[in-house]
Amino acid sequence: MTGLVDQQELEKRLATEEDSQNEDIENQLPSIETIINTYREKENRRVNLRFKAIGRTPLLRKTVFSINASQRFEKVTRFLKKELGLPMNSSLVLYVNSSFAPSPDEIVGNLYDNFAIDSHLLINYCINVAFG
Known part of the structure; x- marks a missing residue:
């Protein structure tokens, strides 16, 4: 009989420990409201873009602009x-940090988060393909 009581007591202790561990995990996780607010803040922010011409491409008078982070590239x-002043059907190639040409459906905020330098996302532009 003693072995049975000990086993039941052990099972109760284990169940209590699991409950307390689950409560600890739940207390460590942020609330859904916090997650949603953080996401909305990231969506509504503005990011700075710095444009730099490559080759014989026309220069901009102003080189720094800001755009909503949720916009597509x-x-x-x-x-x-x-x-x-280029026609919309003309060729214009854009590169991020002289490294790669992002997809048109890429989100600007994601590019900024991953590739910004000195709080600016550097966009190099040219009329013809500049890099292999």
Whole structure:
């Protein structure tokens, strides 16, 4: 009988320990409201873009602009074509940090978070393909 009582007591202790561990984990996790607010703050922020021409591409008078972080990169391309006075069907290639050409559906905020230097996302632009 003693062995049975000890086993039941052991099971109760284990269950109590599991409950306390689950409560600890729940207390460490942020609330859903906190997560949503953080996401909204990231979506509503503005990021700085610095444009730099490559080769014989026309220069901009103003080189730093800000854009909503939730915008797609294609909006940057359209904006730059407009600023340079290029037709919308003309070729304009944009590179981030002279390294890669992002996809038009890439979110600007994601690029900024990963590749910004000195609080600016450097966008190099040219009319023809500049890098292999």
